[in-house]
Amino acid sequence: MTAPQASDTTNRTRMERYDAASIEPRWQARWNELGLYRTDLHDDSRPKFFLLTMYPYPSGDLHIGHWYIKSPTDAIARYRRMHGYNVFFPIGFDAFGLPAENAAIKNRINPRDWTMRNIEHERVQLRSMGASFDWESEVVTCDPAFYRWNQWFFLQFLKAGLAYRAVSPVDWCPNDGTLAREQVEGVDRRCWRCGAKVEKRDLAQWYLRVTKYADELLDFTGLDWPEPIKTMQTNWIGRSEGGEVEFRSAPAAHHAGGEPIRVFTTRPDTLFGATFMVLAPEHPLVATLTAPEHKAEVEAYVAKARAATEIERLSTDREKTGVAIGAEAINPVNDERIPIFIADYVLAGYGTGAIMAVPAHDERDFAFAKQFGLPIRRVVAEPGDEPQELGDAAYVAHGAGERLVNSGRFSGMPADQAGKAIVAWLGEQGRGKPAVTYRLRDWLISRQRYWGTPIPVIYCDTHGIVPVPDEELPVRLPDTVDYRGSGENPLARDESFLNVTCPIGGEPARRETDTMDTFIDSAWYWYRYLSPEKAGAALDVKLAEAWTPVDQYTGGAEHAVMHLLYAREFTRMMRDCGILDQDEPFKRLFNQGQILGTDGERMSKSRGNVRDPDDLVRTYGADTIRLFLMFMGPWDQGGPWSESGIGGVHKFLGRVWALAMDPHRVEPGDPLGGRLPAGQDAAAAEAAIRRVAHQTLRDVTADYEAFRFNTMVAKLMELANALFRYRGTEVAGGPAWDEALRLMLLMLAPAAPHVTEELWSRRAAAAGRSWSSIHLESWPEVDVAAASEATREVPVQVNGKLRDRIVVPTEVDAATLERMALEAPRIREILAGRTPLKIIQAGGGRLVNVVVRE
RNA sequence: GCCGGAGUGGCGAAAUGGCAUACGCAAUCGACUCAAAAUCGAUCGAGGGCAACCUCAUGUGGGUUCGAAUCCCACCUCCGGCACCA
Numbered sequence: 001m002t003a004p005q006a007s008d009t010t011n012r013t014r015m016e017r018y019d020a021a022s023i024e025p026r027w028q029a030r031w032n033e034l035g036l037y038r039t040d041l042h043d044d045s046r047p048k049f050f051l052l053t054m055y056p057y058p059s060g061d062l063h064i065g066h067w068y069i070k071s072p073t074d075a076i077a078r079y080r081r082m083h084g085y086n087v088f089f090p091i092g093f094d095a096f097g098l099p100a101e102n103a104a105i106k107n108r109i110n111p112r113d114w115t116m117r118n119i120e121h122e123r124v125q126l127r128s129m130g131a132s133f134d135w136e137s138e139v140v141t142c143d144p145a146f147y148r149w150n151q152w153f154f155l156q157f158l159k160a161g162l163a164y165r166a167v168s169p170v171d172w173c174p175n176d177g178t179l180a181r182e183q184v185e186g187v188d189r190r191c192w193r194c195g196a197k198v199e200k201r202d203l204a205q206w207y208l209r210v211t212k213y214a215d216e217l218l219d220f221t222g223l224d225w226p227e228p229i230k231t232m233q234t235n236w237i238g239r240s241e242g243g244e245v246e247f248r249s250a251p252a253a254h255h256a257g258g259e260p261i262r263v264f265t266t267r268p269d270t271l272f273g274a275t276f277m278v279l280a281p282e283h284p285l286v287a288t289l290t291a292p293e294h295k296a297e298v299e300a301y302v303a304k305a306r307a308a309t310e311i312e313r314l315s316t317d318r319e320k321t322g323v324a325i326g327a328e329a330i331n332p333v334n335d336e337r338i339p340i341f342i343a344d345y346v347l348a349g350y351g352t353g354a355i356m357a358v359p360a361h362d363e364r365d366f367a368f369a370k371q372f373g374l375p376i377r378r379v380v381a382e383p384g385d386e387p388q389e390l391g392d393a394a395y396v397a398h399g400a401g402e403r404l405v406n407s408g409r410f411s412g413m414p415a416d417q418a419g420k421a422i423v424a425w426l427g428e429q430g431r432g433k434p435a436v437t438y439r440l441r442d443w444l445i446s447r448q449r450y451w452g453t454p455i456p457v458i459y460c461d462t463h464g465i466v467p468v469p470d471e472e473l474p475v476r477l478p479d480t481v482d483y484r485g486s487g488e489n490p491l492a493r494d495e496s497f498l499n500v501t502c503p504i505g506g507e508p509a510r511r512e513t514d515t516m517d518t519f520i521d522s523a524w525y526w527y528r529y530l531s532p533e534k535a536g537a538a539l540d541v542k543l544a545e546a547w548t549p550v551d552q553y554t555g556g557a558e559h560a561v562m563h564l565l566y567a568r569e570f571t572r573m574m575r576d577c578g579i580l581d582q583d584e585p586f587k588r589l590f591n592q593g594q595i596l597g598t599d600g601e602r603m604s605k606s607r608g609n610v611r612d613p614d615d616l617v618r619t620y621g622a623d624t625i626r627l628f629l630m631f632m633g634p635w636d637q638g639g640p641w642s643e644s645g646i647g648g649v650h651k652f653l654g655r656v657w658a659l660a661m662d663p664h665r666v667e668p669g670d671p672l673g674g675r676l677p678a679g680q681d682a683a684a685a686e687a688a689i690r691r692v693a694h695q696t697l698r699d700v701t702a703d704y705e706a707f708r709f710n711t712m713v714a715k716l717m718e719l720a721n722a723l724f725r726y727r728g729t730e731v732a733g734g735p736a737w738d739e740a741l742r743l744m745l746l747m748l749a750p751a752a753p754h755v756t757e758e759l760w761s762r763r764a765a766a767a768g769r770s771w772s773s774i775h776l777e778s779w780p781e782v783d784v785a786a787a788s789e790a791t792r793e794v795p796v797q798v799n800g801k802l803r804d805r806i807v808v809p810t811e812v813d814a815a816t817l818e819r820m821a822l823e824a825p826r827i828r829e830i831l832a833g834r835t836p837l838k839i840i841q842a843g844g845g846r847l848v849n850v851v852v853r854e
Numbered sequence: 855g856c857c858g859g860a861g862u863g864g865c866g867a868a869a870u871g872g873c874a875u876a877c878g879c880a881a882u883c884g885a886c887u888c889a890a891a892a893u894c895g896a897u898c899g900a901g902g903g904c905a906a907c908c909u910c911a912u913g914u915g916g917g918u919u920c921g922a923a924u925c926c927c928a929c930c931u932c933c934g935g936c937a938c939c940a
Contacts, residue, residue: 017892228858232935235857240939265940278940320938343938350939357940363855364938439939560935594934631878633867637860645866648878654893669885669894711868714877721877724894795873800921802873840920842872849872851920 018657020621024754037132039088049085050547051077052526054555055092058118062125064611065595071626072709073554074131078750079704082779090529092139093119096518101451105483111451130622130753137529141521148474149538150520151456155467156577162209172201200306205446210569214438224588229560236561238439242266243423245432250328250337254291264351269419272407273379274356277329277340281305282348291326305344320368332431351437379406380415445517448489452515460502460509469503522563523570550586557591593638600640623752624650630709655720660759666728674728686736692722693740694787700747749774796821797849798830821848
């Protein structure tokens with residue numbers, strides 16, 4: 001793609017061509033100088049509009065995908081301002097995280113230096129878009145002035161019992177220390193850096209008790225969010241209703257028995273079909289219940305399970321494995337003794353970590369039973385399909401209208417009632433109760449990493465876990481960091497960071513070296529935008545009450561069950577700590593699609609398919625890129641990057657420029673140039689111009705409202721094409737033309753802010769008016785009368801097939817329309833004297849369909 | 855496997871029960887030019903016909919309807935998420 005240049009000498013002398021490079025930096029500087037996008041948060045004379053777009057991670061270079069999110073979002077900001085809203089449109093940087101650390105280890109520099117240098121560059125890139133961010137509200141999360149409030153929130157949560165510490169397994173490399181899950185490679189689980197075998201290690205970790213909000217988070221009432229996101233969150237939270245049933249261990253040579261073993265089931269109706277029990281390898285009773293002769297085998301299996309990743313353990317196609325522990329459980333519904341196994345398909349972290357296995361009615365239990373030759377007993381059947389004998393060895397999918405069989409006193413009961421009945425019956429004996437379980441886990445926030453917010457606690461041998469006192473916040477990251485070329489957390493051997501005295505008794509004590517998950521930062525960052533400099537509190541409650549929840553949030557759907565869920569959880573934790581009385585952070589959410597590389601893969605530096613916007617800016621200018629990204633297709637769609645159409649959009653801006661700057665020119669190649677369309681006098685031409693301009697305004701307004709930017713641009717192109725037809729004619733430059741051009745610039749201003757500002761200022765100068773920014777103008781009103789037409793065309797169908805079009809007066813009545821349709825020559829011909837069975841007028845007379853017998 | 859989303863010209867796409875293919879790209883032709891580029895104009899789903907027009911076409915197969923790209927049923931393909939959650 002070569003740069004369009006004004007190379008024609010004749011044209012250059014005639015007219016100055018559209019040249020973005022000479023326009024855009026000038027206006028960006030001017031807007032900045034005037035503080036045009038600085039929001040007065042205390043101005044309550046206008047309705048507020050908090051427009052938030054997901055802040056970028058400063059990885060070094062923004063790519064075209066970032067522009068795809070931010071260009072239309074900026075258009076929304078500008079459109080809202082033109083409607084009289086006090087728009088707050090801030091930006092910041094999600095500055096903590098692993099890539100900074102990896103780059104730092106590789107290049108032997110401080111993650112801070114790497115991050116701040118990238119932010120510097122990205123600020124320049126973002127400014128080159130001409131986006132109307134309020135830069136004075138900028139938030140950078142690696143700034144101690146920001147992350148000290150992460151620490152403060154954490155301590156509030158600790159006080160409220162919402163943060164707690166527990167032991168859990170993490171991935172651990174013998175050479176490089178702790179690893180993130182994505183740094184463990186291959187099925188044999190090797191370290192990405194040194195290739196050593198990775199194992200699981202139990203570490204004490206900090207959690208936030210977000211499962212407390214599971215039910216609340218399922219309620220999306222009042223939220224205007226995309227359905228797919230709500231579905232994903234709902235599935236992620238994964239509420240299951242059923243019962244918790246207490247089995248007992250049976251007495252055995254090595255064990256007295258009577259130990260309660262609780263299981264969770266969604267199918268209590270199948271309790272009589274339980275033929276064995278499975279515990280998770282990590283289940284606390286495994287050690288107690290295992291018979292001495294099974295000990296070696298059981299311990300070996302537990303060790304093996306620990307070496308496997310979650311993904312491996314949970315992969316569906318894997319063959320079932322497990323071992324018997326040499327003990328039995330007693331089924332409370334029939335006092336049957338069933339063998340106990342451990343198997344890694346049962347997860348310690350879900351339900352009670354133990355299941356009753358009903359192979360006849362559960363696919364996984366069925367597979368396990370087949371593998372180990374265990375009995376399979378059907379206890380639910382459709383009438384007429386009852387099993388002939390107990391050992392009927394088949395898995396039966398759940399169906400409607402089933403009744404219980406082989407289930408003692410419950411046999412014959414409809415399956416959909418039996419579950420509740422059995423749980424109630426067990427409940428009377430204290431052996432069971434209704435229960436709800438969630439897939440959602442508490443949020444593990446500990447990271448064994450340097451580049452994050454230090455968790456503000458101290459471990460003292462005398463006083464245990466001691467919170468860092470508020471007045472000692474922030475706990476700062478040390479400025480010097482020595483990685484020794486390894487991934488191990490350098491904080492863990494930084495003696496000056498590590499060694500402290502206990503805030504309670506003054507004894508020597510040690511600091512927590514784990515840092516927080518960076519999703520903590522993004523779980524509340526938008527509140528900080530409102531008062532980024534505030535020293536005494538995390539947020540300004542008055543401003544937060546006035547400005548939040550966020551009115552519109554834009555960003556990618558890849559955050560569906562992470563950031564977007566964490567933010568909802570965090571807001572509720574803030575609420576429960578009495579910090580801000582708010583449940584939901586984002587009223588309205590829009591997920592734009594994702595721009596992929598030309599290869600159809602996700603854009604990433606390692607794939608080498610990243611499109612850098614900077615040289616596109618140099619070639620075409622920001623306005624063209626912004627407009628092209630909006631024109632490509634529906635905003636929520638995205639797709640592989642292709643710039644083959646960008647020239648067309650650039651040409652369109654050139655045509656708008658020509659209409660404004662040189663209305664009287666007739667292009668030498670235009671055979672109709674300079675003459676009005678046949679049969680149109682000047683008055684008719686002016687009416688036609690006003691009609692198309694106001695119709696466009698009507699349609700474009702609706703498109704902006706619905707974020708349909710692609711059709712918005714198409715309609716402006718049509719308007720430009722329509723005006724071009726009148727270029728060089730006697731009406732060019734006249735009042736109707738002038739009005740149409742004014743509307744064109746106003747409609748285009750949110751999308752292409754620079755060229756419209758330039759043409760706006762030139763119009764003011766030409767008219768002898770003083771300049772005032774187009775971005776301070778109000779959105780124009782549609783002149784309904786001007787947009788209306790005297791006649792309209794109505795398609796006439798016969799049996800649903802288009803056969804003719806007739807021109808009728810706009811306000812024609814139904815009877816007249818029907819008569820005119822039947823009288824149309826082609827329709828008469830096709831009807832050939834047949835009497836219509838029915839005549840349908842659709843959409844209030846927009847279309848006529850004549851139905852006849854074929 | 856389960857849950858979402860999507861399949862329309864050579865390409866990006868428009869139309870969400872009523873004129874299929876708006877707008878743009880590419881392509882072809884023409885004007886301007888010594889020439890090229892830029893610019894301007896025209897043509898542009900497939901097949902048939904001298905033509906007016908006709909037939910076919912929105913992933914595939916059925917259905918509902920006067921009328922279906924649009925709604926329903928079954929299937930195919932692609933993309934995203936979850937992935938032994940008892």
